[in-house]
Amino acid sequence: MAIESAAAAGHAAHVDGHEHPGWSTYWKIAVILFVITAVEVSAFYIPAWETSWVYVPSMLTLSTIKFVLVVMYYMHLKYDHKLFRSLFTGPLIVAALTLIGLMFLFSKLSIRLGLLS
Amino acid sequence: MATLVAAPPYTSTATESANTGLWSWLTTVDHKRIGVLYLITALVFFVIGGLEAFLIRAQLAVPNGQVLSADMYNQLFTMHGTTMVFLAIMPLSAAFFNFLIPLQIGARDVAFPRLNAFSYWVYLLGGIFITVPIFFSVAPDGGWFGYAPLSTKQFSPQINMDFWVLGLQILGISSLAAAFNFITTIINMRAPGMHLMRMPIFTWMSFVVQFLVALAFPVITIALVFLQFDRFFGTNFYAIGAGADPLLWQHLFWVFGHPEVYILILPAFGLVSEVLPTFSRKPLFGYPVMVYSGILIGFLGFGVWAHHMFSVGMGPIADAVFSLTTMLIAIPTGVKIFNWLATMWDGQLRFTVAMKFGVALVGMFTIGGISGVMHSSPPADLQQTDTYFIVAHFHYVLFGGSMFGLFAGLYYYFPKITGRFMSESLGNWHFWLSLIGMNLTFFPMHFSGLLGMPRRTYQYDAGQGIEVFNMLSTIGTLVLMLGTLFGLINLWKSWKSGERASSNPWGAPTIEWTIPSPPPEHNFDELPKITSRYPLWDLKGTVIAKETTYAEEAGRVQLSAKQLGIPMPNPSIMPLITAAGVIFMFSGMLFTDSNMKLAVGIMIAGAVWWIAGLYNWLLTPLEDAH
Amino acid sequence: MTATTLPAAGDAAHGHGHHYTTLGLDNRKIAIWTFIGSECMLFASLISTYLVYKGRSIKGPFPHEPWTDPVSGKAFPAILDIPVTSASTFVLLMSSFAMVLALAAVQNKNLPKVTLGEKILGSSKLWLWMTCLMGTAFLGFQAFEFTAFIREGLSIRTNLFGSSFFTLTGFHGAHVAVGVCWLFSLLAIDYKRGLQPSDATNVDIAALYWHFVDVIWIVIFTLVYLIK
Numbered sequence: 001m002a003i004e005s006a007a008a009a010g011h012a013a014h015v016d017g018h019e020h021p022g023w024s025t026y027w028k029i030a031v032i033l034f035v036i037t038a039v040e041v042s043a044f045y046i047p048a049w050e051t052s053w054v055y056v057p058s059m060l061t062l063s064t065i066k067f068v069l070v071v072m073y074y075m076h077l078k079y080d081h082k083l084f085r086s087l088f089t090g091p092l093i094v095a096a097l098t099l100i101g102l103m104f105l106f107s108k109l110s111i112r113l114g115l116l117s
Numbered sequence: 118m119a120t121l122v123a124a125p126p127y128t129s130t131a132t133e134s135a136n137t138g139l140w141s142w143l144t145t146v147d148h149k150r151i152g153v154l155y156l157i158t159a160l161v162f163f164v165i166g167g168l169e170a171f172l173i174r175a176q177l178a179v180p181n182g183q184v185l186s187a188d189m190y191n192q193l194f195t196m197h198g199t200t201m202v203f204l205a206i207m208p209l210s211a212a213f214f215n216f217l218i219p220l221q222i223g224a225r226d227v228a229f230p231r232l233n234a235f236s237y238w239v240y241l242l243g244g245i246f247i248t249v250p251i252f253f254s255v256a257p258d259g260g261w262f263g264y265a266p267l268s269t270k271q272f273s274p275q276i277n278m279d280f281w282v283l284g285l286q287i288l289g290i291s292s293l294a295a296a297f298n299f300i301t302t303i304i305n306m307r308a309p310g311m312h313l314m315r316m317p318i319f320t321w322m323s324f325v326v327q328f329l330v331a332l333a334f335p336v337i338t339i340a341l342v343f344l345q346f347d348r349f350f351g352t353n354f355y356a357i358g359a360g361a362d363p364l365l366w367q368h369l370f371w372v373f374g375h376p377e378v379y380i381l382i383l384p385a386f387g388l389v390s391e392v393l394p395t396f397s398r399k400p401l402f403g404y405p406v407m408v409y410s411g412i413l414i415g416f417l418g419f420g421v422w423a424h425h426m427f428s429v430g431m432g433p434i435a436d437a438v439f440s441l442t443t444m445l446i447a448i449p450t451g452v453k454i455f456n457w458l459a460t461m462w463d464g465q466l467r468f469t470v471a472m473k474f475g476v477a478l479v480g481m482f483t484i485g486g487i488s489g490v491m492h493s494s495p496p497a498d499l500q501q502t503d504t505y506f507i508v509a510h511f512h513y514v515l516f517g518g519s520m521f522g523l524f525a526g527l528y529y530y531f532p533k534i535t536g537r538f539m540s541e542s543l544g545n546w547h548f549w550l551s552l553i554g555m556n557l558t559f560f561p562m563h564f565s566g567l568l569g570m571p572r573r574t575y576q577y578d579a580g581q582g583i584e585v586f587n588m589l590s591t592i593g594t595l596v597l598m599l600g601t602l603f604g605l606i607n608l609w610k611s612w613k614s615g616e617r618a619s620s621n622p623w624g625a626p627t628i629e630w631t632i633p634s635p636p637p638e639h640n641f642d643e644l645p646k647i648t649s650r651y652p653l654w655d656l657k658g659t660v661i662a663k664e665t666t667y668a669e670e671a672g673r674v675q676l677s678a679k680q681l682g683i684p685m686p687n688p689s690i691m692p693l694i695t696a697a698g699v700i701f702m703f704s705g706m707l708f709t710d711s712n713m714k715l716a717v718g719i720m721i722a723g724a725v726w727w728i729a730g731l732y733n734w735l736l737t738p739l740e741d742a743h
Numbered sequence: 744m745t746a747t748t749l750p751a752a753g754d755a756a757h758g759h760g761h762h763y764t765t766l767g768l769d770n771r772k773i774a775i776w777t778f779i780g781s782e783c784m785l786f787a788s789l790i791s792t793y794l795v796y797k798g799r800s801i802k803g804p805f806p807h808e809p810w811t812d813p814v815s816g817k818a819f820p821a822i823l824d825i826p827v828t829s830a831s832t833f834v835l836l837m838s839s840f841a842m843v844l845a846l847a848a849v850q851n852k853n854l855p856k857v858t859l860g861e862k863i864l865g866s867s868k869l870w871l872w873m874t875c876l877m878g879t880a881f882l883g884f885q886a887f888e889f890t891a892f893i894r895e896g897l898s899i900r901t902n903l904f905g906s907s908f909f910t911l912t913g914f915h916g917a918h919v920a921v922g923v924c925w926l927f928s929l930l931a932i933d934y935k936r937g938l939q940p941s942d943a944t945n946v947d948i949a950a951l952y953w954h955f956v957d958v959i960w961i962v963i964f965t966l967v968y969l970i971k
Contacts, residue, residue, distance in 0.1 A: 083304065091331070106364075106795045297777045350900065359903055
């Protein structure tokens with residue numbers, strides 16, 4: 001499927017025409033990814049952090065940052081045509097909402113509605 | 118009218134060789150031929166599904182019917198639903214996606230022609246895989262929704278549900294591959310000037326549908342993988358004894374299942390939105406609103422799934438939320454109904470058979486839509502759920518909606534597909550018998566349902582006041598079958614010897630009507646430049662294209678792609694070989710219980726087979742070097 | 744008026760070689776992004792199921808708590824091995840780094856390379872090899888993890904945790920395996936005839952797939968391993 005129009009590729013190698021960043025950006029991202037992962041894993045072993053209410057939100061935030069960095073820089077969404085951004089974020093939003101909806105329906109999440117609950 | 122110039126030569130196509138042998142069909146990558154293959158295959162499955170429905174109705178004609186055994190009855194209603202949803206209506210829509218989308222956006226083919234052929238072959242072989250067992254009385258028998266744990270090994274120990282689980286998995290591959298293909302095609306293959314807001318509304322609705330397929334099918338894939346693992350490897354996803362939640366399957370299934378409903382109806386909406394303007398000789402009323410409401414229906418379609426499950430007791434908050442989103446989705450749908458009415462209002466209506474089916478959709482879908490709004494309210498739904506009232510509702514939507522829309526599209530586009538008209542007289546028999554038969558079959562079900570007749574029950578006792586309604590439904594089925602028979606005879610006769618049609622026999626406004634009927638292999642000699650939504654109608658000057666006749670185009674010559682120097686993709690057998698390998702691999706799973714070695718052997722052989730096919734395919738260029 | 748036709752697009756349609764595209768983008772790249780969007784729903788279903796079934800297993804072993812079998816009296820430790828998985832996570836993240844350098848090397852194949860640094864960075868073979876090896880190493884870690892779990896008494900049949908855990912991480916592992924095969928195929932082409940800038944899109948779509956599999960692991964690692 002992927003190489004379907006291989007013949008066409010020869011004509012327009014890099015038609016999107018947007019400049020991708022180079023080594024100088026890529027290694028910085030790699031370092032940040034490494035540091036965040038190290039922080040996450042150490043947090044797991046720090047009881048004061050691990051048992052506090054901050055733990056889960058901080059873990060989710062840190063992994064979201066990693067997710068966004070890889071998608072924006074390594075997958076070039078920051079630089080490529082904006083179409084690709086919508087092709088990815090649209091389904092991602094539907095997927096996230098479905099996941100959150102299922103969490104509510106299976107009582108893994110709940111909202112407190114004052115006297116109602 | 119400056120943009121409309123005299124036509125180039127048309128009707129007789131000069132081809133070097135007759136490309137009509139069996140091999141040419143097995144290797145074709147032409148979207149128009151693949152569309153025709155989809156059309157014929159889907160109609161065959163439609164007939165099979167209809168005969169299954171007839172047997173169900175024969176059993177239910179009188180109280181305590183003795184036509185079928187309970188076991189056979191279970192197989193028949195399961196296969197009727199599965200066949201109609203996955204093997205008839207979706208592929209009939211796919212026939213129009215294939216045939217029309219490239220023509221409507223001004224492209225020479227889809228983005229990935231061989232992938233397109235692959236989708237078709239997977240569908241055909243998967244359809245055979247799931248249909249054949251009924252002839253040996255081992256067909257799936259757990260309902261088209263396959264509710265687990267009912268469909269797990271514990272409660273369905275036979276091979277029956279294995280066919281269903283694997284068959285649906287196979288058909289999912291076909292739909293997903295087609296979705297990626299058409300999304301790419303619509304985004305990137307539009308002719309110059311074909312902005313998104315100039316696209317014909319059928320292409321727009323198809324675009325929305327492809328996203329629904331791409332996002333809904335992975336969910337059923339995973340739900341089926343769990344079921345497959347539970348059945349074959351003894352996992353615990355649906356094992357209540359191990360702590361599993363009996364609602365997991367239902368939620369996953371309906372996260373897929375509700376978008377699936379829109380996958381079934383939106384293409385028909387798109388076709389009717391092409392038919393009504395042409396035969397009203399007026400542009401579609403509120404085109405942008407039609408587009409936005411289609412998108413909104415698609416998006417909201419992901420947020421209403423639990424309304425299929427009000428009776429399981431999700432609690433007041435979940436019930437209220439899903440009830441509200443369901444009522445909300447009625448708004449964009451209602452907008453479409455009113456836009457169609459406004460399109461016809463004050464138009465110069467011509468009641469061809471296509472138009473009649475289109476108008477019938479507006480009426481019948483409204484009935485089905487209103488009963489849908491009725492059970493969006495949880496208290497009402499608790500009375501109606503699992504009764505024949507629901508059966509009535511979704512048959513009004515699927516037969517009166519989807520099928521009538523697809524028939525409208527068939528009568529409307531048949532001249533473009535074959536170069537011949539369908540017979541109006543046979544078509545009238547088809548239409549009126551279908552309309553009467555449909556209402557006779559499904560309207561009484563509202564009453565039998567509200568009187569408490571449950572779905573999927575194979576016998577009922579006399580004296581509950583539902584005998585007359587059931588008898589009416591069965592008689593209606595006979596009328597419906599007669600009507601469909603007229604339709605099929607019409608199709609057969611018209612294909613062979615129908616009256617010859619010109620390039621634009623209806624005076625229609627969109628660019629697929631500028632090219633010969635049937636279109637040449639390359640569709641467009643030169644890519645058209647699009648300057649308006651209805652290129653053939655000049656709306657400011659209110660000049661509307663008149664229908665052309667075969668006589669005035671006779672004798673004109675259409676050059677072939679080769680003569681014009683247009684590179685076209687080469688035919689390839691690899692999509693078929695790859696598809697067959699995939700089906701072979703899946704069929705190995707059927708033997709996991711009886712003979713593990715054989716099962717693993719077949720799966721490995723199948724995997725090697727399709728991977729070899731895939732590599733061969735990917736490493737062969739699509740076109741000759743030039 | 745008789746038959747009508749439209750003005751031809753003429754030059755406008757010939758500006759991009761003989762295959763006109765509306766946006767000037769490559770079809771393969773649009774298709775792979777659509778596929779990735781679809782995969783989001785696939786993994787959302789898998790992850791949802793894992794989270795829904797978290798803590799619902801009626802018997803152990805459990806991911807984060809030790810458990811003693813009331814029948815046999817056998818004691819099971821918390822089964823997830825965070826240090827090993829942290830190492831495999833690190834390997835997968837760095838494979839993404841290698842992948843992005845491989846793509847850049849293919850895109851810049853024709854630029855002159857003078858210094859040693861430029862030569863190293865410009866070697867598509869080196870970076871494809873690195874990516875493949877790190878991907879294979881990740882699969883090795885996973886095989887080690889799975890066999891260790893089975894030895895300790897957790898199989899896909901044992902309980903809800905086993906079923907949902909093995910299926911979720913197994914699906915991810917299968918995606919990694921497909922990616923490794925894909926990258927080895929590109930490597931084979933590179934050895935056979937050399938990947939040129941004109942092949943960049945073919946490498947790019949493999950890279951997008953690879954990075955996507957990586958970000959899914961970022962999510963799985965946090966939700967499954969680090970959050971109790």
